[in-house]
Amino acid sequence: MKHNVCMVSDFFFPNTGGVESHIYQLSQCLLARGHKVVVITHAYGERTGIRYLTNFLKVYYLPFGPFYNQCVLPTVFTTLPLIRNILIRENISIVHGHSSFSTMAHEAMFHAKTMGLKTVFTDHSLFGFADASSIITNAILQFSLADVNHVICVSHTSKENTVLRASMSPSLVSVIPNAVDPTVFKPDTSKRKHDRITIVIVSRLVYRKGMDLLAAIIPIICETHQDVDFLIGGDGPMRINIEEVRERYLLQERVTMLGAVQHSNVKNVLNQGDIFINASLTEAFCIAIVEATLCGLQVVSTRVGGVPEVLPEDLILLVEPSVKGILSGLEEAISRRRMGTFLCPEAVYQRMAHVYTWQNVAKRTEKVYDSILNDETLSLPQRFDCYYKCGPAAGKFFVLLAAINFIFFWFLEWFSPREYIDMVPGMPEVKSSTKGTECPSATTRTVDPSATKDYPALSHRVTRSKARRKQVVQS
Template sequence: MKIVMFSETYIPQVNGVATSIHLFRKYLEKRGHDVYIVAPASPENDDKVLLIDGITFPMEKQHKLPIPDNRLINNLILEIDPDVIHSHAPFTLGIAALRTQKKFGIPHVHTYHTLLVEYRHYIPKPFTPPRNAVEEFSAWFCNQVDHVVSPTAEIKAELQKYGVEKPITILPTGIDIESFEKHDKFSIREKHEITSNDKILLFVGRLAKEKNLEFILEIFEELYKKFRKIKLIIVGDGPMRPKIEEYKNETQAGRNIILTGYIKRNDLIEYYKQSDLFIFASVTETQGLVVLESLAAGTPVVAVAKKGIKDVLMDGQGALLINEVDKTEFLKKVEELLTNEELLENLSILGKEYVKNYWSMNIMAEKLEKLYFSLEKNVKSNRSFNFNLFSNMIYRLSKIGDKIFKTEEEE
C-alpha cells in the first residue's frame, strides 16, 4: 500500500505529532508499505519527504507555517498513485490534503492530534477566535474526510460534541520499545557535570504555558530546599524559555536547572533512561507520549491525571498520579519516590511491562493498517468544499503575523 501523510511538522522537530508520524511511518514500512511525507521539515537525505517551504514563526525559528505548492503535491500524487492520504493537522497542509482528496478521489484519514480550543491563547486579542468558532472549524474539517482518528476516547467524545459525523476510531500512538533497549551512547551526568549523588528529575516537552511549567518550577523550588543534591533537566524549547532562563539565573534552585533546548531523538532516549524520575503537570495533553516514553525507558513518572494523561497512564503501573493540580500532593508523590529506592525500582519494572503489554508500536501500526485497508477508493468527488472558515482563519493568522513582526521591529 502507498500512503501519503500531510503534516505541519515532522522530525527532526521535537514534538508529539512529529514523533507520532515518524513512528507510524517506521512501523508501516516494516509491514511492507510505502509511506511518503509532505511537511515543512525533513531529516537529511530523506527522498520520501516532499519538503514544503513556509513562513518561519518569529518566536520559534524551528517551526514554519507551510505554504503548499499544489504543483509539487500534484506531481507527487501522479507519480506514486497513493492508496490513501492521511492528514495530521487541519491547517494549510490539511487543506492541501482535502484538495488532493477531491481532485484525485483518494480516501482521506485525518488524525485530530490537538484540542485546538486549548491553544487559542497563542492568538493575541483582539484576534483570538471564540471557542465555538474553533469547534465549528474542527467539525467542518473532520466532516470533509472519510475517517477520523482520535488519540483518546476523551477527544473522540469532544469531536462528537462539536458535531463530527464521520466515523471516529480511537488509535493512540504506540511506543518504539526497541529504541529503548539499546546500550547507553553517553553519560548525561558526565555531559552536564552532575555528580553521582545528585538525583535527576526530567521534563520533556514544549516550553509553553499549556505544559504548566510554572507549577514544575514551584515543585522544584520546594524539592531543592529539602534535598539540595538534586537537578532538573528540561528538554525542549518554546516561548517560555526566556522566563525559565530568568528563573535559572536569579534563584539558587534555578542554578540547578539544566536547559538543553531541542535535542536529537537518539540522544533524548539517553535522558529518559538515565534520569531518576520524570515529572509532568500538563492538563491539556491529547495523549502525552513523553510519559509513556519515560516508562519504556524504565524511569517512573509523577503526573496529573487529566485529559490524555488520564487515558494513557494507570496509577501504580510505573506512575504515581494525582487527580488535581495540587502542589502538596504532587510534592508528596515525588518525595516518596526520591526517598524509597525499592518503590522506585519496582515502578521502573512495572512501567516497562505496562508499555510493552499495552502500548507497543507494533500493535498500533497493525490497527492503522486495518483501517487503511477498510477504506475503498472513492470516485472523484463532485462535492464542493466551503473554504470560508479556513480563509477566515488564515486572514486572522496573517494579521497576527503583521503584529508580531511590527513588535519585533519596534523593539
C-alpha cells in the same frame, strides 16, 4: 491489500516533535508491511525538492516556506498543481493528513477529495471552544473533515473532543494511541546519582506544558529537600521564567537547563533521573510519560486530557493541575524514593515494552485503510451538501471554495493531462533486518529521523520508457 499512502503535514524532519516522530515511525512500519508511502511537507530552509530517508522513505519538500508556527500560509488553491502532480505521479490512493494545526494537511485532503481519492486524518491535539484561536481552528476543522472518510485520534478523550469540534459522527472516528520504541528507551540505573534525587522534565517550555506551575514548584521543593535536583530538557518562550527563578533563588547548581534535546538523546537524559514530571494543562496522549516509565522513572503527572488512559494506576501519580496538586504528588514520589518502594525498573520495562508499539499502530492504521476502500466516492453536489451544513455563512463560503477548486482541477486536467505525467516506478521492498519483526525501526537504531541517512543526490526525474515515449509522440 497493499495501499499507496501519502502522509501530509507541515511538521516533519528536520523539525522534531511528537507529530514528526509519529509520521516517520508509522511510515517506516507501513513500508515494512509492503505498502507504498510518501511524505509531503513544506520546505525547511534550503531543504527543498525530493529527499530519501531510511528504507527509501520518499519526502517531497514543496517550495512553500513556513508562515507562522512552522505552518504555510493558507492559500487553498496555489498548492493544487503541485499536490495533484505528486498524487498522480505516485499513484496515491489514500491521503493521510496529520495535525489540526497543519495548513498543508487540510489543503492536501481538500484537493484529494476533489480528485476522488480517499482521505484519513489523525488529530494529535486537544482544543477548547471559547477563545478566538480555538473557534477559528474548529471552523477550519469542521470544513476539512466534512467529507473525510475516517479520523484517527490518539485517546478516547481526544476522540470526544474531535467529534464535538468537527460536529461529526463518532462512528467515523477510531482511537489508535501513540507508541514508543522499546529498543531505545530502556532503564540504565548506572547513570543515576544514588546519594541524590533527580527530578527530570523533558518538554517544550511553553504555557500549555505548565511551565508557570513548574517555575512556582522548583524553589519550594529545593528549599524543603536539600538532596533534590532538577534536570530540565527543552526550549521555548517560557524558558526565561525558569531561568529567572533559578537565578533569584541561587539554584544554578541544583537546576540544570539542557536546552533543546535531540530525540535520540532523550533516553540519556531520562536515565539520569528518578522522578519525571508532566505538568501539562492539556494533553491528548503524552508519549513522554511512556518513555519515562520504560526508563524506570516514577511518573508524576497532571490529570488532564487523555493522560489517565495511558498508564496503569500503580505506575503513575495523577494530581490536579495546580501548584498544590503537583507538590503533593512530588512529596509522595520523593517519599517512595527514600523508602526504596519504587517498582523495579526492569520489571516495569518488561511489563510495558509491548503495550505501545509502532507495529501495533501500523496494523490498526492498516485496518482503517482497508475499511474505507469500499466507501462511496461523493459526487460534487454531495460534497456541496456536506460543506453547506457547516454553518449559515461559513457553509456558503466553503461551497464556493469547493466549486472554485473543482473548476481549477478540471482546468489542470486539460492544461496538464494525466497521460503526460511521468509515473514513478515502485521502490525496492523493505525487509526487516531481524527475523520475526515487522517494522525495521523496532530493530535498528534509526528511530530518530535526525539520525537517518539523507539522499539528496538521488534523481527524482523518471524518464518514460521508449515504448511509452513512442506512444505519446504518436498521440
